[in-house]
Amino acid sequence: MDFDGLSVDQAPPISAPLRFFLTAPLFAVLAGILILFSDAAALISRHSMEAIVITHAITIGFLSFVMFGALTQMLPVLAGVKIAKVDLVYKISYIFLLTGTLCMIFGLWFNMSILLLGASALLGGGFLLIIISMLAAFKNVINFTASIRAMITGLVFALFITLMGVHLLASHGIGRFSDSHLLFANIHSVWAIFGFAGVLIIGVAFHILPMFYVAPKFKRFCKQRVVWLISTGLLLWLALNIFFDSYAVAAKIWIATFFWAFATTVYMKLSARRRKVSDVTIWYWRSAAVFMTLGAFSWVINDFFNAEYIVVVSIFIGGGFIFSIMSGMLYKIVPFLVWFHLNAKGYMSIPTMNDMVNKKLATTQFVLFIVSLIGFSISFFVPYFLEISAFVFIASMLILEYNIVIAVLIYLKTIKTKPDFDMSMFTMKV
Amino acid sequence: MSTIKEYLAADHGRCDELFAAMEDAVANSIESAKASFEEFAHETERHFQMEERVMFLEFEQKTGMTQGPTAMMRHEHTQMRGLISDMGKAIEAKDKDKFFGSSETLMILMQQHNMKEEQMLYTMAQQHLSAESDRIVEMMRSMIVQ
Secondary structure, eight states: OOOGGGOSTTSOOTHHHHHHHHHHHHHHHHHHHHHHTSOHHHHTSTTSHHHHHHHHIIIIIIIIHHHHHHHHHHIIIIISOOOTTHHHHHHHHHHHHHHHHHHHHHHHHTTOHHHHHHHHHHHHHHHHHHHHHHHHHGGGOSSOOHHHHHHHHHHHHHHHHHHHHHHHHHHHHHTOOOTTHHHHHHHHHHIIIIIIIIHHHHHHHHHHHHHHHOOOOOOHHHHHHHHHHHHHHHHHHHHHHHHOGGGHHHHHHHHHHHHHHHHHHHHHHHHTOSOOOOOHHHHHHHHHHHHHHHHHHHHHHHGGGTTTTHHHHHIIIIIIIIIHHHHHHHHHHHHHHHHHHHHHTTOSSOOOHHHHSOHHHHHHHHHHHHHHHHHHHHHTTOTTHHHHHHHHHHHHHHHHHHHHHHHHHHHHHHHHHOSSOOGGGGOOOO | OOOHHHHHHHHHHHHHHHHHHHHHHHHHOGGGOHHHHHHHHHHHHHHHHHIIIIIHHHHHHHHOOSSSHHHHHHHHHHHHHHHHHHHHHHHHTTOHHHHHHHHHHHHHHHHHHHHHIIIIIHHHHHHHHGGGHHHHHHHHHTOOOO
16 A cells, blocks of 8 residues: 555655746746737737747746646645656756747747757657656556546646647757648647646546535536546547548537536536635636636637637637636645645744735736736737737736745745744735 | 445535634634634544544554554644644634634645545545444544543
8 A cells, every 4th residue: 555645755845846836927927028029910820930939938838837836746635646756757857848948939939940859859858757757656546536537637638739749849840841730730739728738627626626615516427527528529529620620610519518517617616615715716716717618619609710719719718717727726835835844844833824925916916917818818809909918917927926936935934044933024015 | 324434524524614614704703703713623623533542543453554644644633733723823812814824724734634534544444444334433423522
């Protein structure tokens, strides 16, 4: 019997998730800056180089960094297992993913072949290392719950997305594109959004919402079938896309229906939660549910307009749904990790989670983020709003970074000054 | 009768409900939330003692593991008792911010702890102690909190 998950000594070191969390908002800031340097007309097309670069600064740089950072902490708790040599795996993959993402961004932006080939190898290596290490850890699970099955499914999708991404990026690097390049790019993006991020969020929500908010539990049908049904929809969509393209919308309706149902369920469960206290994480879950609903409908409707509005759909789903949930998660997980690791080290006078995150700043950050999302959506039709939306987004991400850096500084300061530590220097006036 | 796992997992749910009611009471008026807090603190302490004085002892005796998962769960009980004590002090001082700071931390710690118990320890306990399950559940049910 492996009791890895029950031991604090065996818990991942705090540095493993923190370096991912601290880097993520910085990539979002970089994405905002790149938007400022982009031509609004170019961003209307998902295939423009600017759109590809900015999308990946967000999806790899922010979303995947937060997701993989969180997974290292969740595996011992939700699955009772830990990644072998977790510190080493996370250090290597972090270096690979950080340099790989930067090489990709600047390689595509400045059209530098060598950087793109390097990015392809680094991102492929970094993602494969972390994904395979996680999948290997699941072999020790003794009690397969719905969340664990969802995590495994999401990671299997991630494996395919990585392989496709390596191929797509290498194609840019050598400057030769196969006839299937756009088809691959389409599969890569849809599987990344719905198969990896979407399934992972659904699986984690099964546990997180009833646990942290004392919300009603998800129905057995949801837990047992939804991930399976979505995965089937994604495979069906793949087959239709390759062989009967004109019928692919049927699979889209299938997938969108389950995500819309999930979004509605999340909203209803939060409304029915027993824990009435509200905070920024609740608002992020709610906004995610609203944006997912908009995204699910617009993704399907977009098909009837020759995919003209796919950028708006991406803002709704990628920004409004996935980004929202990841941001909310940072506000819960970072202060808790700081408290948990300080407590495990034996410090008695530790600041509470509320002392670590300034509520007013967190609220400001949330509001700015939502305003920027609305602004980006409008700027698709009225380019005038693009620049101001980018500034608002950058401000929001800088505040997010500041909010989590403060918690990490508290950790470092406590370690340095030992238990009797004066909190007053971290008190912020807003 | 419920199995050990069912009984203790259901008790986790009951403590969560009391936790939510206590937070609600403090949000409405910290001056009149003492009764809700005491009910939550008492029932949570009862849960800890059901494990520490009954189930963990039976598990350790059966498996011979005294420094393994039960030791870790006891350590986390101590962490949670500290936070509950801080919440009590915050109610006495009528300090809402302090109370919610500790309650938020407790909630996450408690849920991580419950998940580990339900996912692994209770499953193992049920496997090792299935023949004595009824007796152990009855002992926990009739236990008087010290």
